[in-house]
Amino acid sequence: xxxxxxxxxxxxxxxxxxxxxxxxxxxxxxxxxxxxxxxxxxxxxxxxxxxxxxxxxxxxxxxxxxxxxxxxxxxxxxxxxxxxxxxxxxxxxxxxxxxxxxxxxxxxxxxxxxxxxxxxxxxxxxxxxxxxxxxxxxxxxxxxxxxxxxxxxxxxxxxxxxxxxxxxxxxxxxxxxxxxxxxxxxxxxxxxxxxxxxxxxxxxxxxxxxxxxxxxxxxxxxxxxxxxxxxxxxxxxxxx
Amino acid sequence: xxxxxxxxxxxxxxxxxxxxxxxxxxxxxxxxxxxxxxxxxxxxxxxxxxxxxxxxxxxxxxxxxxxxxxxxxxxxxxxxxxxxxxxxxxxxxxxxxxxxxxxxxxxxxxxxxxxxxxxxxxxxxxxxxxxxxxxxxxxxxxxxxxxxxxxxxxxxxxxxxxxxxxxxxxxxxxxxxxxxxxxxxxxxxxxxxxxxxxxxxxxxxxxxxxxxxxxxxxxxxxxxxxxxxxxxxxxxxxxxxxxxxxxxxxxxxxxxxxxxxxxxxxxxxxxxxxxxxxxxxxxxxxxxxxxxxxxxxxxxxxxxxxxxxxx
Numbered sequence: 069x070x071x072x073x074x075x076x077x078x079x080x081x082x083x084x085x086x087x088x089x090x091x092x093x094x095x096x097x098x099x100x101x102x103x104x105x106x107x108x109x110x111x112x113x114x115x116x117x118x119x120x121x122x123x124x125x126x127x128x129x130x131x132x133x134x135x136x137x138x139x140x141x142x143x144x145x146x147x148x149x150x151x152x153x154x155x156x157x158x159x160x161x162x163x164x165x166x167x168x169x170x171x172x173x174x175x176x177x178x179x180x181x182x183x184x185x186x187x188x189x190x191x192x193x194x195x196x197x198x199x200x201x202x203x204x205x206x207x208x209x210x211x212x213x214x215x216x217x218x219x220x221x222x223x224x225x226x227x228x229x230x231x232x233x234x235x236x237x238x239x240x241x242x243x244x245x246x247x248x249x250x251x252x253x254x255x256x257x258x259x260x261x262x263x264x265x266x267x268x269x270x271x272x273x274x275x276x277x278x279x280x281x282x283x284x285x286x287x288x289x290x291x292x293x294x295x296x297x298x299x300x301x302x303x304x305x306x307x308x
Numbered sequence: 309x310x311x312x313x314x315x316x317x318x319x320x321x322x323x324x325x326x327x328x329x330x331x332x333x334x335x336x337x338x339x340x341x342x343x344x345x346x347x348x349x350x351x352x353x354x355x356x357x358x359x360x361x362x363x364x365x366x367x368x369x370x371x372x373x374x375x376x377x378x379x380x381x382x383x384x385x386x387x388x389x390x391x392x393x394x395x396x397x398x399x400x401x402x403x404x405x406x407x408x409x410x411x412x413x414x415x416x417x418x419x420x421x422x423x424x425x426x427x428x429x430x431x432x433x434x435x436x437x438x439x440x441x442x443x444x445x446x447x448x449x450x451x452x453x454x455x456x457x458x459x460x461x462x463x464x465x466x467x468x469x470x471x472x473x474x475x476x477x478x479x480x481x482x483x484x485x486x487x488x489x490x491x492x493x494x495x496x497x498x499x500x501x502x503x504x505x506x507x508x509x510x511x512x513x514x515x516x517x518x519x520x521x522x523x524x525x526x527x528x529x530x531x532x533x534x535x536x537x538x539x540x541x542x543x544x545x546x547x548x549x550x551x552x553x554x555x556x557x558x559x560x561x562x563x564x565x566x567x568x569x570x571x572x573x574x575x576x577x578x579x580x581x582x583x584x585x586x587x588x589x590x591x592x593x594x595x596x597x598x599x600x601x602x603x604x605x606x607x608x609x610x611x612x613x614x615x616x617x618x619x
Contacts (some may be wrong), residue, residue, distance in 0.1 A: 147504060
């Protein structure tokens, strides 16, 4: 008999707090990510979204609170250890190896988890985002949209359990956004996706659940319909 | 890859052939340059490939020099053992320095490594009873040999230097083409990105610095037996700056840059000091020209101009 288990949270944070001096960037946030879902994190500028995912990915150390990932307490783990455990992070401001060939960029993402077929896997990872023909090009000479896609390819190449995307569609054209949407749909539900996004079309298109942050606190969390209908969210963010 | 390997083998072949035609003076010079190039190659692994700007590599060179020299002269161990001791000392001191110094980065790293090297220099002077300080120790000619191989004679000396240089160069080539090499370059290019890809920057940099120390230690150990003298002057700041200059001149982050830089700088000083006592002025002028017209060094500039295959 195979027991059917309802998908549990792959990541849960309790009382997560980050203060910068007197500034409460993230204040006592409880947060759960359901395995296999696309979860969007929205909120006005300065709401603490990037800080919040910084705490999850380990770029920043939490002032208080606890984070569990895949059944283990990761609160005190360094960023690189979290990456090895399956949390991939793509930067808000494109961060690739601009002086290295495109191939090396994804190869670095793949070899960090160990691979016997580095070359083939790297080329496959590039094909996935349509950059296969540009493997030998220096990454810094790619068009901006392609650099964005390369960074997503690096995140995917890590074969993460959780992919955190910090404003991935910023600066992308409509056609590139469509490629991105298809990519996200193709990787779920194998990969759980946490998406910081300002483009509400992308959010409404992709997100299974949405969490709204405002002034570092969690304002609401729920399905698209619930968030649309929430009066507090409308007041704070959607301009209702 | 084939072109790169062919070039490296060609360079080694030229060096092999050169010993039959070189006059004795240049014969000794080239042997010395090859040993110094090994030191610079080690420096390049830390600086050129991993982005660690150290001002303390004299410490690792001196560790090799003194472990071998004192091993022979003071502790009386066999020459072969003393050489191994020298290589190990370079690696061990670099690793120990790295554990502490790599907690810093950038300018702080330069200063901390400089302080470590100064401490090493002062330690050598402090224990002058054994090290003979500035005066140094001349290693007995009889000890500068392993069975029939007499390192004080021209031909075996040249061959030994060439053998060491060949091994160091080929290991360097393999290293930079390896996954470890790629992760070292990743540290130089974008440390934060690398961390988020799952690399522990401290670990990668510590490995790179330790390998760098092994190279410096090997060069120091070889220098002691090939040229028969150890002294505190080899632990001064000058010997931390020299490999930096070689690497900058030849091309940081290129496998052949350290040798090319050592060769050119050595002869630049050698020739200019024949004409003027202000030979350091000539070196300074050459560096200015370099910074203005080829800031990435000679081979770095060639690579930018189209020879992309240069490793």
